[in-house]
Amino acid sequence: MGRRVIWTVFRKEMLDLFRDRKALLGTFLVPLVIIPFVFFLLGMSYSNVEKEARAYIPIAVNGSSGLVASLQTIPGVSILQPSNQEQALQEGQLRAIITISPAFEERVKVGGTGEVVVAFDSTNQKSVYARTVIEKTVEAYSKEIVVQRLKQAGMSEQAIKPIASTYQNVATEERLSGGMLAGIIPLMLVVSLASGGIAAANDLVAGEKERGTLESLMTAPIAANHILTAKLMAVMVMSCMSALASLVSLSLVLRLGPLEMESGFSLSFFSPVTLLVLVLTILVLAATFAALELVLSTIAKSFKEGQTYMSGVIFLAMVPSYMMMPLNPVDIPGYYYVLPVFNGVALCKEVFYGRVEPLHALVGLGSSLVYVAIITVMSSRLFRKEGAVVKN
Amino acid sequence: MIEVKQVSKRFGTISAIEDVSFRVEAGEVYGLLGENGAGKTTTMRMMATILQPTEGDIEISGFSVQKEPVEVRRRIGILFGGDVGLYNRLSARENIAYFGSLYGLEQRRLQERIDSLSQMLEMESFIDRRVGAFSRGMKQKVAIARTLVHDPDVILLDEPTTGLDVTAANIFRRMVGKLQEEGKTILFSSHNMGEINKLCKRIALIHKGRLQFAGGLDTLRERFGISDLDDIFMAVVEGSEA
Ligand SMILES: Nc1ncnc2c1ncn2[C@@H]1O[C@H](COP(=O)(O)OP(=O)(O)O)[C@@H](O)[C@H]1O
Ligand SMILES: [Mg+2]
Numbered sequence: 122m123g124r125r126v127i128w129t130v131f132r133k134e135m136l137d138l139f140r141d142r143k144a145l146l147g148t149f150l151v152p153l154v155i156i157p158f159v160f161f162l163l164g165m166s167y168s169n170v171e172k173e174a175r176a177y178i179p180i181a182v183n184g185s186s187g188l189v190a191s192l193q194t195i196p197g198v199s200i201l202q203p204s205n206q207e208q209a210l211q212e213g214q215l216r217a218i219i220t221i222s223p224a225f226e227e228r229v230k231v232g233g234t235g236e237v238v239v240a241f242d243s244t245n246q247k248s249v250y251a252r253t254v255i256e257k258t259v260e261a262y263s264k265e266i267v268v269q270r271l272k273q274a275g276m277s278e279q280a281i282k283p284i285a286s287t288y289q290n291v292a293t294e295e296r297l298s299g300g301m302l303a304g305i306i307p308l309m310l311v312v313s314l315a316s317g318g319i320a321a322a323n324d325l326v327a328g329e330k331e332r333g334t335l336e337s338l339m340t341a342p343i344a345a346n347h348i349l350t351a352k353l354m355a356v357m358v359m360s361c362m363s364a365l366a367s368l369v370s371l372s373l374v375l376r377l378g379p380l381e382m383e384s385g386f387s388l389s390f391f392s393p394v395t396l397l398v399l400v401l402t403i404l405v406l407a408a409t410f411a412a413l414e415l416v417l418s419t420i421a422k423s424f425k426e427g428q429t430y431m432s433g434v435i436f437l438a439m440v441p442s443y444m445m446m447p448l449n450p451v452d453i454p455g456y457y458y459v460l461p462v463f464n465g466v467a468l469c470k471e472v473f474y475g476r477v478e479p480l481h482a483l484v485g486l487g488s489s490l491v492y493v494a495i496i497t498v499m500s501s502r503l504f505r506k507e508g509a510v511v512k513n
Numbered sequence: 514m515i516e517v518k519q520v521s522k523r524f525g526t527i528s529a530i531e532d533v534s535f536r537v538e539a540g541e542v543y544g545l546l547g548e549n550g551a552g553k554t555t556t557m558r559m560m561a562t563i564l565q566p567t568e569g570d571i572e573i574s575g576f577s578v579q580k581e582p583v584e585v586r587r588r589i590g591i592l593f594g595g596d597v598g599l600y601n602r603l604s605a606r607e608n609i610a611y612f613g614s615l616y617g618l619e620q621r622r623l624q625e626r627i628d629s630l631s632q633m634l635e636m637e638s639f640i641d642r643r644v645g646a647f648s649r650g651m652k653q654k655v656a657i658a659r660t661l662v663h664d665p666d667v668i669l670l671d672e673p674t675t676g677l678d679v680t681a682a683n684i685f686r687r688m689v690g691k692l693q694e695e696g697k698t699i700l701f702s703s704h705n706m707g708e709i710n711k712l713c714k715r716i717a718l719i720h721k722g723r724l725q726f727a728g729g730l731d732t733l734r735e736r737f738g739i740s741d742l743d744d745i746f747m748a749v750v751e752g753s754e755a
Contacts, residue, residue: 129614133603140602333598337659340561341615342586507565508524511558 147320317363
């Protein structure tokens with residue numbers, strides 16, 4: 122009996138939601154609009170700044186030296202002589218001002234130190250890039266001089282380079298791309314899980330209350346808990362659909378997008394175990410948000426009021442995601458795995474780093490289930506409270 | 514049969530219903546008359562087990578709303594007045610079928626029921642269209658069909674003609690007549706004495722949550738010594754103001 126009622130209500134809710142343009146928009150807004158848009162902007166500004174910084178490097182040079190010739194060989198470098206160099210640098214028309222001391226060449230010739238001052242603007246990404254280019258050129262030029270001096274003294278280059286060191290990165294390519302994704306994906310995933318069910322949850326209780334349908338529904342000989350269970354399932358489905366669409370959208374955007382990550386991006390860091398943990402994490406997070414959203418929808422006296430409360434859920438989803446964005450999973454504090462939502466975000470990160478700690482998974486998923494149970498009981502109490510379904 | 518036994522209902526400090534008793538016999542069309550805010554909806558909500566009486570009890574076909582709410586729900590159909598609650602994105606048929614299956618009707622019986630209701634209420638032309646674009650009268654028909662889909666013995670109609678035009682109100686009254694012929698027990702609430710007079714022989718008159726009178730309309734006339742029912746209603750309302 123109970124199962125039949127739940128199924129009947131669930132089927133009706135899904136039919137109703139799929140015919141509701143507003144609910145569908147809410148479910149697919151993050152995955153289909155926000156994610157591509159954010160990545161597009163990110164990619165645009167990133168690649169533009171990078172490209173422009175490389176393509177054209179206007180600098181001013183005061184004084185003369187063989188160094189200037191070296192600088193001129195760098196692609197993109199163009200030496201300008203504006204009337205007010207300082208101002209031009211401040212305003213971005215110049216990326217750097219190089220001042221070579223008057224006695225530079227003579228000092229170098231006699232084995233002394235020539236002085237070069239490079240002025241740049243650390244607040245300007247392009248100027249910082251110019252500084253790096255100049256630094257490398259200066260170093261290369263300096264090295265040439267050293268080699269010459271050593272030769273004159275009858276020594277080889279090795280004399281001043283007793284150690285040859287190479288640094289090897291142990292992170293595999295998969296984990297590297299995982300690392301990058303582990304920053305952004307949990308944020309997008311959790312936000313879409315939270316936002317995906319909002320329109321549905323608000324419609325299914327606050328909306329039904331406002332339209333008076335809930336009151337009629339509650340006069341049928343069925344248990345309030347069965348109605349609530351069906352509604353919870355419907356909201357969870359919307360929430361999971363949004364998360365799934367986000368994952369698809371993210372992988373498409375990362376593959377096609379202007380971030381040029383084709384080489385780095387791959388889903389091969391998924392193993393059956395991490396995939397299972399990801400699916401379970403998505404499910405418990407969806408249940409947490411769905412139950413919470415139904416609580417708020419039941420408390421709300423109107424659809425409008427419900428919408429206001431729901432923005433709090435998005436906030437709740439974003440805080441842990443932002444807090445953990447820069448963290449490597451090994452740096453995540455242990456107690457995060459028992460905090461609601463934090464635990465889900467932390468597990469997502471582990472999945473995308475390709476290394477899931479079994480204990481973390483157990484504690485994170487277990488504590489999530491406890492939270493889901495608590496919120497569900499709460500929402501059931503509220504829902505069955507006298508007059509909760511009646512508009513007044 | 515509906516028996517209201519010394520029922521009071523308080524919302525916090527607000528007393529919405531105070532010691533109200535009346536009895537509706539099986540097969541009777543009974544009127545519940547009162548101004549806006551008199552407590553009609555609250556009384557019906559208690560009968561439908563959505564609200565609990567603070568004191569007293571109500572029996573529907575012998576079942577207590579407090580002790581056997583599910584048995585009560587099986588036997589009643591309630592129609593809330595004003596903006597009838599329907600799912601706008603579902604068709605008329607889907608709306609009715611949804612409630613039918615919640616009452617446990619199996620598919621074949623449900624479709625039969627929908628067909629016969631749709632015929633009786635003359636809604637065949639729009640039964641498969643979505644409710645959202647319906648007129649007030651069309652929506653009312655769908656809501657009535659939903660109320661009756663499980664063939665309840667006791668029918669509660671809370672201000673069902675509010676907002677209906679004259680034609681729709683007439684169709685509605687004819688339907689009440691038909692239901693009475695089928696032997697249904699009907700409680701009909703209104704703030705309009707004239708309308709009650711057209712349908713009912715016996716009424717309960719409540720004002721500000723208190724029962725002013727319960728019984729036959731003839732007894733009511735005798736009691737007040739006034740023949741015009743509207744004047745009696747006015748006298749009750751003004752009498753309590755004074
Ligand atoms: N849920 C509620 N909470 C507080 N007061 C209520 C509630 N429901 C009804 N009331 C009050 O009870 C009184 C009767 O209301 P109601 O039964 O809706 O009257 P009617 O249906 O006759 O117009 C009104 O004063 C109303 O404000
Ligand atoms: Mg009312």
